[in-house]
Amino acid sequence: MNLRERIVRRQRTDREPRLVHDYDAVNPTVHQSEPTGRGPVLEQLLDHLDPAFDGVLPGNLYVWGPKGTGKSAILTALFSQLTEMAGHSQSAILTSTRAETTQPVEYIYIDARTAQTDFALYRAVLDGLVEKPVPKHGLGTSELHSQLRQELAPGDRTVLVAVDHLGEPETYPLADVDDIFAPFEQTVSWVGVGRDRPTDVEVSVPAVRFPPYRHHALVDILTTRVSTGLARHALTHEQVREVAEWADGDAHDALAALFGAVDVATVAGHGSVSPADLDEGMEAVPQPCVSLGRVLALSENRRRVLRRLLDLDADERESVGSAADSIARSVDLSETTVTRILYELADSGITRRVTAEAVGGKGRPPSRLVPQFPTHVFKRLYALERGSGE
DNA sequence: GATCCACGGGAATACACGGATG
DNA sequence: CATCCGTGTATTCCCGTGGATC
Numbered sequence: 001m002n003l004r005e006r007i008v009r010r011q012r013t014d015r016e017p018r019l020v021h022d023y024d025a026v027n028p029t030v031h032q033s034e035p036t037g038r039g040p041v042l043e044q045l046l047d048h049l050d051p052a053f054d055g056v057l058p059g060n061l062y063v064w065g066p067k068g069t070g071k072s073a074i075l076t077a078l079f080s081q082l083t084e085m086a087g088h089s090q091s092a093i094l095t096s097t098r099a100e101t102t103q104p105v106e107y108i109y110i111d112a113r114t115a116q117t118d119f120a121l122y123r124a125v126l127d128g129l130v131e132k133p134v135p136k137h138g139l140g141t142s143e144l145h146s147q148l149r150q151e152l153a154p155g156d157r158t159v160l161v162a163v164d165h166l167g168e169p170e171t172y173p174l175a176d177v178d179d180i181f182a183p184f185e186q187t188v189s190w191v192g193v194g195r196d197r198p199t200d201v202e203v204s205v206p207a208v209r210f211p212p213y214r215h216h217a218l219v220d221i222l223t224t225r226v227s228t229g230l231a232r233h234a235l236t237h238e239q240v241r242e243v244a245e246w247a248d249g250d251a252h253d254a255l256a257a258l259f260g261a262v263d264v265a266t267v268a269g270h271g272s273v274s275p276a277d278l279d280e281g282m283e284a285v286p287q288p289c290v291s292l293g294r295v296l297a298l299s300e301n302r303r304r305v306l307r308r309l310l311d312l313d314a315d316e317r318e319s320v321g322s323a324a325d326s327i328a329r330s331v332d333l334s335e336t337t338v339t340r341i342l343y344e345l346a347d348s349g350i351t352r353r354v355t356a357e358a359v360g361g362k363g364r365p366p367s368r369l370v371p372q373f374p375t376h377v378f379k380r381l382y383a384l385e386r387g388s389g390e
Numbered sequence: 391g392a393t394c395c396a397c398g399g400g401a402a403t404a405c406a407c408g409g410a411t412g
Numbered sequence: 413c414a415t416c417c418g419t420g421t422a423t424t425c426c427c428g429t430g431g432a433t434c
Contacts, residue, residue: 117395119394135433136393136394136432136433136434137393137394137432137434138391138434139392139393139434140393141394299395299396301396301397319421319422320423321421333397336399337397337398337399339423340397340399340423340424340425343422343424347424353423362406362407362408362420363405363407363420363421363422364405364407364420364421364422365406365422366421367422367423
């Protein structure tokens with residue numbers, strides 16, 4: 001370390017409290033490679049996947065449970081670990097004395113939020129199967145389908161595909177995924193992940209349920225996260241417990257609230273999270289709350305519209321019309337398009353329309369738009385994304 | 391030239407209300 | 413009084429178009 005680095009380091013640690021080393025630690029959409037507190041369900045998953053460890057493709061599976069129960073956390077960690085281990089085991093199988101050459105099962109994890117069409121879904125699978133990148137444009141859906149047929153011809157390789165976040169307003173229901181993979185039945189099994197109860201998904205497969213976290217388990221998760229990404233004295237244990245209590249078993253909401261609180265404290269230059277900072281963090285997470293991942297998966301322009309919406313003052317937000325008018329000014333989309341986008345966002349639950357009680361005015365009463373996602377986290381991530389300190 | 395998909399833009403429909411009509 | 417109608421606003425629906433990419 002040279003002198004300059006020493007000085008810079010002093011400046012950082014002495015002048016700014018540096019509450020946050022790494023926002024990812026409290027980012028609800030970023031998962032840990034070693035998730036905690038889900039031992040029993042993890043065992044159930046492994047039980048189901050057991051045949052795969054002998055090269056035999058397991059059956060389809062449905063994983064379900066409410067938001068913030070660790071479904072994505074576990075599935076992403078599990079699939080990346082399995083992928084890694086499958087890569088290593090190849091050599092072991094080659095040297096084995098078994099007569100038949102059992103190809104190891106391959107693993108592909110897909111987020112349905114980024115695969116909302118047949119094309120995108122085929123593409124995601126194919127991308128996981130072949131070395132060279134698959135183009136996003138310029139070839140037809142049917143062309144992709146026949147390429148998949150080729151890769152997944154019976155007798156060759158077998159694949160277990162996890163498709164996360166099914167059954168949301170923007171994503172395929174489980175039944176569609178079942179249909180889409182039906183032609184590849186012999187070589188592909190899927191693990192569908194969603195929130196609906198198995199009785200509501202119209203596909204009968206074995207299911208594994210993720211129950212909400214118990215209070216102490218959630219506290220453990222938050223404590224681990226906080227200790228990896230925040231300054232040691234950023235939060236008291238009591239504050240962590242308070243957030244866990246408030247979040248009622250939902251790790252997503254708890255992390256979003258912590259994220260907001262820590263950011264508020266940082267911007268205000270506080271040495272630790274004050275009670276008011278913590279309250280502000282929780283207030284920026286509406287109840288009920290749409291998961292941040294859904295919002296971040298929206299197209300660029302939609303996120304831009306949402307971001308502007310958050311900056312409007314109360315009277316501009318009093319009607320969809322006036323909100324669209326204000327937003328259209330700063331967004332380079334026509335007012336009609338902004339209007340339509342605002343209605344679509346409300347329809348899918350990302351915002352909520354609250355109809356004004358008619359007070360003598362003419363015509364149908366307008367409705368106010370209320371965000372239903374973690375607003376503070378969204379703002380911060382939006383700013384980080386484009387590298388501004390805003 | 392082909393392809394996907396986000397946008398644009400406007401038409402069609404729904405809703406609220408007051409006043410007219412039967 | 414019950415119903416219809418006109419007007420004004422909000423909301424939904426639909427489909428062609430064009431940018432980006434291969």
